[in-house]
Amino acid sequence: MLLVLLGVAIPPLRAQSVRAITLDEAIILARTGSVDAAVALNQLKTAYWEYRTFRADLLPEVNLDATLPSYRKSYNAYQQSDGSYTFVRNNYLQLNGELSVSQNIWLTGGKLSLNTSLDFMRQLSSPRSSRYMSIPIALTLSQPVFGTNHVRWNRRIAPVRYAEARARFISETEQVAMTAITHYFNLLMAREQVKIAEQNLANSEKLYEVAIAKRGMGKISENDLLQLELNVLDARSDLTSKSSDMKNCMFRLRSFLGLSDDVEIEPVVPGDIPGGKVIYADILDRALVNNAFSRNIRRRQLEADYEVAKARGNMREITLYAQIGFTGTSDALQGAYNPLKDNQVVQLGLKVPLLDWGKRRGKVKLAQSNRDVVESRLRQERLDFSQDIFVLVERFNNQREQVAIAAKADEIAARRYFTNVETFMIGKLSTLDLNDSQIKTDEARRHYINQLFQYWYYYYQLRSITLTDPGTGRLITVDMDKL
Template sequence: MKGIITFLIPLLFAVNLFAQKPINRLTYDEVLQLAKDQSPQAILAKHRFRAAYWQYRTYVAELRPNLTLTGTIPQFSRSLIRYQNPDGSYTYIEENSNTTSLGLSLSQNIGLTGGQIFVRSNLERTDLLGSDKTTSYMSVPVSIGFSQPLFAMNQLKWSKRIEPIKYEEAKRAFIQSMEAISMEATRLFFDLAMAQQNLETAKLNYSNTDTLYKIAQGRYNIGTIAENELLQMELSFLNAGTALSEAEVDLQLKKIRLKSYLGLNDSYDLEIVLPDSIPSFDLDFNRVLTLAKENNPQILSYQRQLLEADRDVAQARAERGLNANLFATFGLTQRATELKDAYIDPQDQQTVRVGITVPILDWGLGRGKVKMAQSNREVVRTTVDQALTDFEQDVFLKVMQFNRQDDQVQIAKKADLVSQNRYEVTKQRFLIGKIDVLTLNVAQTERDQAKQKYINTLSGFWQYYYQMRRLTLFDLEKNQPITTDFELLLR
């Protein structure tokens, strides 16, 4: 078994050497920037913002004048129609006609009342076909009117309160998603860093155990160590070979995951460089809580949910009782057999219509809808109150956890250095026969664990760092808000 591993490990390195790809070395900052620029998650966040932007633009368009051109070109009809004679009897006559019309309408919604005013102009031409061909025109040079729901809910008024909040929420959610992407990229970056370190450690351990096993064989042959120590060293050598093979596979897996997240599809191999320093600062809970309440999109979401619940109650109440609609127009009209005469001396025309709907017996349907909307509003209020309490507690815990990270990194870094020095001292003492192989294995295990803990602690610091940025949408290190060019996202 030993001979097989001794043969296979160098062969594995030789194969890797011949198959080695060009290396793309990336720093931590470069990985984060790539994640924000081209990762699939960043592209999804961009399109979610674009959807929210166009939804907001749709709302804005509803408040602006709307100019519409309509036409019928042509409308041909050939049929029998019923005609009433002067004596009251009916006869059926053949109609063979072609009608063409063109109209222009300018309308404006009224946000204050929820109604609409409009100005229209229309021209219609009718050609009677057959043996007696005639042409007539009917014009409406101008018609001014308005329509107004009298007791309905003013949808435009509620949209004016809700839609700007939704758009601002979408902008902040995009910035927050960028920080979330940084957090995920950080996790994958340090997963790869751990895999790289584990491979380096596995190579070192394999080389060391190979050397120490050969030394142990020599000592056993001259009778200075017992057979169980030789077997223990052989087992360490075999385990080191297995760990080296597993570390190689794990490294490739972590590379694939990071490259996939970054959207890297090139043929380059990937190698990352650990950051050599971390920012050192402490956070004040009250300041972080204030920034979080001012900037976090979740707070805007709570405000929006309360407004939407109030809107639903108002709509249920409006639909329960009397509904009425007022429609009125005033305009000019004329008819003629010549186009030029259709606009001469027009006559005035007026239309006024009031339609009402009164529920007489609905078996409590309207009242039930109002009660349901009111109950739902209370549920939303209670949920939001609890969520705000949980939000404050979450901020408190995250601030405490972040403030511990700086010390944890320094301790882990010091422990890593101490464990390496201890292993070297233990190794030298083993070489001169002062300690046994079990003590050496313990020192090696503690050295490997200390290195892993340092990388994990470093990863934890940066995870908490971007978690605080995601929570506050504020660069607490540079003391400035986190912003982005939203116009650039729409291109």
């Protein structure tokens, strides 16, 4: 009865569905469902909206600033003509509104704005009164003189930063593919190890049965029989260990691809490998044109120059402020607009250090020194970048031949082991020679899988660096509007 209740209470385990996945399918799933792909996409979105904000700063901005209403009933301190203070009571209602259109001036770094405003105040205590003040139009210019033109520098840096972010996103999607390749081949290798272990166990059990019969006829020694029995035990232990490793690798790949736990992945050994040899000069040119590295170098150089320009601009601060327009005031709304009077303001601010003990000049020297350090690092990074590409090209060009050699060696080792098993059956091969043949066969298979992994990893590493297909040279693009 208890077992029946337990059977009802415990839900049945879900059966795992086997899903065969090719390498291309795993890469597609990784690019759409992995956490790494989502992080790369969010970083691109952040860069996109930063660039949109920069572009918006270059366009006219329309603002409405209004207080509707402001009511005050309080006491404030008031200084009388004899110097003494008293408190006066305020009781008034105030409304004001201002509409402005402002535009950054790209050429000079100043700001030009066009404003119109209306203020209304009503005195609520005796004697009651109302007043209007209008500024129908006012043109205002705020212009730093001899300072840093931040707008111009941002126009130079922001597009480079956004282009760097776009190139980095494409490169990171290829790196997601590289991570998927690593997990895929780890599972593929683990599954091959399990298949090898299963085959070795089956062969060991079969050979042990034959050896028992031969021992009964006195054709093999007791030592050889015991050795074959040990082989069976070792094969069983190895199969258990390899099965556990395969489950771990499957969990990692399944988690990375965003698949559910009830899916058992069956990786497929890739067949033909694409492309031929690549040329170092061609790959380097593609990388320098398309990769985020070149944009990163350019951006950091511009940012270092910008810091020097800001330090020099801060040595002296001169700001010109000018406003021209009309204003009017009256007890009635119509009278606040007719007649109008001139409203002009011109202000020139000057801040020049007379004695700062070399502080500002020291900041300029510091910025210049930092720029020199950045330039030195950039030169070294360019050399390292070129060297890394040269090594990668050499490895990729050699890897195709390595795969072909490994495939041939795997085929020969498998045929040799099959022949040795048959030879052992008729008693013309020792146990030690048979074990050595089995080990060589296993090693050849593992080596072939590993060489395939190296080829595909190098292949997508070239894609990540050049943002082009190594074989066709086709540019890898992403529809930013859809993203």
